[in-house]
Amino acid sequence: MKLLRIYILMPLIFVAAMTANGQSYQQTATGIQTVIDSVQIEIGFYSPSTVRILKWPAGTTFTKKSLSVIEKPQKTAFRVSQSGDNLVLKSKKLRVSLNLSSGQVEFSTPSGKSLLKEEKSGVKFTNYNDAGEKTYHVYQAFVLDKNEDIYGLGQQQQGRMVQRNLKLHMIQGNTDDYVPFFVSDKGYGMFWDNYSPTTFSDNQERTFFKSDVGNCVDYYFMYGNNPDGAIARMRDLTGQAPMFPLWTFGYWQSKERYKSQDELVGVVRKYRELGVPLDGIIQDWQYWGNNYLWNAMEFLNTEYYSPQKMVDDVHSMNAHMIISIWSSFGPMTKPYRELNKIGALLSFKTWPESGVQKWPPNMDYPSGVRVYDAYNPKARDIYWKYLNKGIFSLGIDGWWMDSTEPDHLEFKPSDLDEKTYLGPFRKVRNAYPLMTVGGVYTHQRAVTSAKRVFILTRSAFAGQQRYAANTWSGDVSSSWQSLRNQIPAGLNFSLSGIPYWNSDIGGFFAGAYNRSWNGTKGAKNPLFQELYVRWLQFGAFTPMMRSHGTDIPREIYQFGKKGEPVYDAIAKAINLRYSLLPYIYADAWQVTHNQSTMMRALMMDFNDPKVRNMNNEYMFGKSILVAPVVHAQYTPEKIPQNKPGSGPDEAPASNKTQSTIDFTQSKSKKVYLPAGTVWYDFWTNEKHKGGQEINQKTEIDEIPLYIKAGSIIPFGPKVQYATQKKWDDLEIRVYPGANGQFTLYEDENDNYDYEKGIYSTITFNWNNARKILTINSRKGTFPGMLEQRKFRIILVSPNNGAGMSTNERNGKTVTYTGKKISVRF
Structure with a gap:
């Protein structure tokens, strides 16, 4: 047995020693290269804590420029040693073993504690013709510990915290944002750098990624000692999150949709008259006019008779305004015509389908709306040119980038054959939000440094944190189950390395609450009022507090007046948010400066087995434990039905009547306090020892909050x-x-x-x-x-x-x- 140890500092490549069975490898400035069973394998350190594994069929060549990874390999000191078939690369922070016979890679700490290993013979390349391009289906399997918990993988609406024993078909959607990165409770992270539709599967035997398209298997393993450290290494690779303006952490009012500039300005004026804090107002779609003018990036709707005056009026009341922009254009718009000339419009079906603004769509009058090719740098230039001229020049403060996944109706696999600037759409499908959001951020930064970029977006991909984007959870329904789902959705999204997330407070689709119930409906329906208040209280402890939805307007005065329990509860939650702005802004700095995470799963901060899979509590910053009320306490949770077929939460008519609902009554809920510290009830300052479940008294105007000693x-x-x-x-x-x-x-x-x-x-x-x-x-x-x-x-x-x-x-x-x-x- 021969032992070889070499200290690498210079960018040299040379042939190293042979193993007993004749297997050779080359040593490089960052790691090693070898061929095993007709698979070329490259292992390269990006830093002492991060290593890239690249595999491809031997004898083939390709070029790949990562869309997510922007970090270049750092000069990293490491040693290489060989014992029989086992080749070991060891840096100060990480140990990587390669079996030169089987090709299996294993990751461990420098002391030898196993972290993750590939399954033996766990790599597969299957020939595939991607719209005329010869490529492969790519597959890599791993073996996780049976009691290991992993988190992340973007945002899903399944209500799950731990991402084990599940199968995900990862293709961007309205309410599901996929990021092929997970964090383990063992302190490591793994990023699968592929942009095509991907299957992630985990069971007791194996965990694997399988992507529709790839010239190579390409993944990064990073060890951070804990989840925060792993996320920090992911941001080292894919970019740091810049600071948002202070005003973005205030309260935002929106709905689908304000239909005139007078209505929009009137909402801000009303908040100022009521003395309720407000920092942001949002203009949703159709300010451009009809669907043939979809996303024209101009105020062509006559109800917006003086756009500059509208923006100035909002600013004169010390509020800010952001506006809806889309990834698609109607055929009568200037951007459409210019993009079409350079072949930068995609042809799959998107929304809206009809030029007639009635529901359901009248397909006798197709809209002709098409998604633009955000992968094309010239197309991104055109997009910004019209956005800058028609909107940004008015002094608009930020962007609501809707449908950034983008909307893809009546999906057919052949739709992915369509060519983009970077090749068939299939090859780069999941990175669309990264490209379109990045285009707006990059262009605005080039125009001015006097105004920070702020983007609200419906979809995300790995690396998007570097583009000043806050992702919301899409058009989720208004129901208690949907509210419950938002907590693990936001936490797993944050654990995917992207720290800014929010949801439509109250849920987007609220039509079921517009049915008359004991003479009330909409914002006066106590069933919706209770749900809205609890969602708003949760929203006060997310990175963006934003009320939005359709069917029912969400402004505070729609719910009643001062002195009434629901109105006062809404005002109290908003005022609490503002009182915490120094804490929140300081935490935003920790995100930017120290790679921290604002919404924190309890397992990030507490070594307590009971919190590993907890999906209904979390830390907001490092000090505040948030335990939202996510079950109805005053009203029926299921919507009572007087008529069949009127909503997703159908239930038999309730015996409760409006007169029995008293929002001034005290209720209670169970709250678990993590072990290892003492906790203070935020509202009473009562002390509790951690490691126990307590029965927490609740009021309609108070969300259970605890402060860590x-x-x-x-x-x-x-x-x-x-x-x-x-x-x-x-x-x-x-x-x-x-x-x-x-x-x-x-x-x-x-x-x-x-x-x-x-x-x-x-x-x-x-x-x-x-x-x-x-x-x-x-x-x-x-x-x-x-x-x-x-x-x-x-x-x-x-x-x-x-x-x-x-x-x-x-x-x-x-x-x-x-x-x-x-x-x-």
Whole structure:
């Protein structure tokens, strides 16, 4: 047995030693290359923690430029050793073994702890003719530990947290966004770098990816020691998430759809009159006119008589406006004609099908709407040219990119034969959202750095976080089951490496609640009111708080008036969101600067077996445990039926009547508190030991929230919009029981100067044993920064109730000038 150890630093390629059976390999600057059973295998380190595995049929050649991976291999020190048929590549963070006889690859820690291994003979290439291009179906199988949990793979509506023992046909859809990346509770991640329709399957025998098209098997294995570390390595590969403007973390109002500029401006004005906070208003489709003018990127609808005045009116009330844009164009639009000239329109059926704006579609008058080829750089240039001229020039603040999967009606496999700029559509199908969203981001960044890009989009693919995109969960239905599904959908999406996610508060399709029930319907129907309030409370603890849907308008005044339980509950949730903006904005900085995740599955932070598969609670940032109410407590969960056939949640008529529904009554629900820490009830400051399930009292206006011991949370002023008041008098709540740290982040709120280091941070440290809060010296500076401010520090205790006024609490006020100070309790 011969042992060979070589330290690689220079970009050299040379033939290394032969094994006993004559199998050779080549050593490269990043790893090794070899051929085993007619399969060319390349193993290359991208960093000490990340390695790429590339396989293809020996004797063939191809070129591949990844659409997701933008990182280049770093210069990585590693050693190669050989023992019989076993070849080992070892970096500071990772050990990769290759069996030179079978071709099986195994990943482990440097100390030898097994993480993941391929199945023996687990790679397959099957000849395939992809619309005239010779290629392969590609397949790679792995063996996971039987008790191992994995997460991620994008967003699905199945209500599952752990992604084991399932089969997914991964092709982008309206409410399902597929990202072929998963994270293991063993601390590693794996990214399957393929853009064609893909099957992911997992059972007790094997776990595999099988893609319709590929010249090679191409995947990345990354070890981060924990899920956060694995996600960080994925973002190293595919791009970091930039900062959103502060105002995007406020409250957003929308519906399908505002039909005139007067209606839209009137909604903002009404919120200001009511004194309910609002930062964003959204204009949905048809501002361009009829379906033949679909997505014209101009205000051709006469109800929008002065688009510039509309935008100016919204801005004059200190609100922001984003607008719906699509991936398709009607035949009478200027973009359609220019795109058609360069062959950059695809011909499969998309929505809307008819030029007549009635339902169902009248196919005697086909719309002629076609999806554009977002893979074509010239097509992306044309898309932005019209978007910039017709919309962005008016001062629109962001983009609602709808149907970015895109809509594909009456799907036929032959539709995927259609040629795009990068080849047959089948080859690149799942990366469509990445390309179209990236086109808008890249072009806007080239135009200005004074306004941060903000994109709301319906679909996503690996790497999309680098394009300032916040993905929503699509046109989900309005039901309690749909609400329950949103929590694991958002958590698994976040665990796919893309940190910004939200859902239509109240659910999109709400028509079933428009049936009269005891004389009420729509927003006055108590069945919908309860669902909406609970969804809104959940939405307050997602990266974007956005109310939207069809059938029932969602503005707060549709639900009643001040002093009524439902109205007051809605207002309370919105105001709570605004009070937490300093906490949320600081967490957004952690996402950008330290690769953190805002919506956090409990398994990310707690070594507690009971939370590994928990799909109804999560952490919002590192301090706040959110346990949304996801079951009806006051009304029937199933919609009572007076007539058959009127909705998905049909149930026999209920004996309950409107008079029995009292939203002022107290209810209760079970909440599990993860082990390993002490928890504080946010509303009462009552302390609870972790590792137990408690019976939590609930009110219609309160979502169960718990704060982890050791947390330091800043609370902002009462405002009508995010930047109305400076943070010169913040309340800082310290939750004792453990040491803690929090970094307050501030910048100019809406430009890219932070990328140049123009921002400030103030780090707070709590020493629990000494009962001292240290406010460290401020780091950094930016124009408009507060040179002096007050911090009102509250040491939280059960006798120091959250409901008490500031003057009643046992607090201390300090004046801070940027120099380190300590406060002793």
